[in-house]
Amino acid sequence: MFHREGQRIIITTFIIVCTIIVLANYFIDITWLKFGLQIISLLILILILQFFRNPKRNVSKNFDEILAPVDGKVVAIEEVEETEYFKAKRIQVSIFMSPINVHVTRYPASGLVKFSKYHAGKYLVAWHPKSSEENERTTIVINTPKFGDILYRQIAGALARRIVNYAEVGESVQQGEDAGFIKFGSRVDLFLPLDSAITVKLHQKVTGAKTCIATTRVKKENED
Structure with a gap:
C-alpha cells in the first residue's frame, strides 16, 4: 500500500523507467551499458516505492x-x-x-x-x-x-x-x-x-x- 502523496511521482517514475528500459534495448548496443542503465532505473523505481509505502497500522486508542x-x-x-x-x-x-x-x-x-x-x-x-x-x-x-x-x-x-x-x-x-x-x-x-x-x-x-x-x-x- 502506497501513500496518496506519492501517486503522481510513482506513476511518473514508472513511465520513465519503462521508457528507459525499452529505448535501451533498441538504441544501446554495448551490453554492460544497456543492462547497467536498466538496473539503475529499476533501483530508482524500487527506492521511490519504498519511500512512499504506507503500512496499515491497527491502533488501540488510549487517552492515557x-x-x-x-x-x-x-x-x-x-x-x-x-x-x-x-x-x-x-x-x-x-x-x-x-x-x-x-x-x-x-x-x-x-x-x-x-x-x-x-x-x-x-x-x-x-x-x-x-x-x-x-x-x-x-x-x-x-x-x-x-x-x-x-x-x-x-x-x-x-x-x-x-x-x-x-x-x-x-x-x-x-x-x-x-x-x-x-x-x-x-x-x-x-x-x-x-x-x-x-x-x-x-x-x-x-x-x-x-x-x-x-x-x-x-x-x-x-x-x-
Whole structure:
C-alpha cells in the first residue's frame, strides 16, 4: 500500500523507467551499458516505492498514552522553552526519520485541533539544533482529554522539499490516523506537559501509531 502523496511521482517514475528500459534495448548496443542503465532505473523505481509505502497500522486508542507520530529514532528528550504556542516549558521528544523510514505522519493522540500553522524556512539537516525553529515546518496543537494541549511539529530536512499537513483547526482527530507526510528525510518534535511520564529512551527506534512515547503520571503510578 502506497501513500496518496506519492501517486503522481510513482506513476511518473514508472513511465520513465519503462521508457528507459525499452529505448535501451533498441538504441544501446554495448551490453554492460544497456543492462547497467536498466538496473539503475529499476533501483530508482524500487527506492521511490519504498519511500512512499504506507503500512496499515491497527491502533488501540488510549487517552492515557501519546503514541509516536512517525517511524524513526529518538534523537532528543529534554525540557525546553516552547516559544511559538505555549511560550512556556515543555518536554520535547524529537524523532528523526532517515530516507528509508516510513514518512507518514500520524496523530499521536485523539482530540480537537486548536492550532495548525505552516512556516516557510531553511533546509538544514533535520538533526541540526536550529532546524526546529529555522527549517520549513508545520506546528499543530491538539487538545486531548488527559494531557491537555500537546504540540507536534513536522520539520523538513536537507532533502525534504514539501511538508503535507492534513490537520485543520476545529477538526476532531483520532489517534493513529493519517495526519500528513514529509517527503525525503525529516524530523518530528513532540512538546508535552512537564508532568508527562516519558516511556522512551534516547536513540530508541520507534514505530508510528505503535510505540508509546509518554503516559499520564496517574497511569504510570498505577502500573508501578
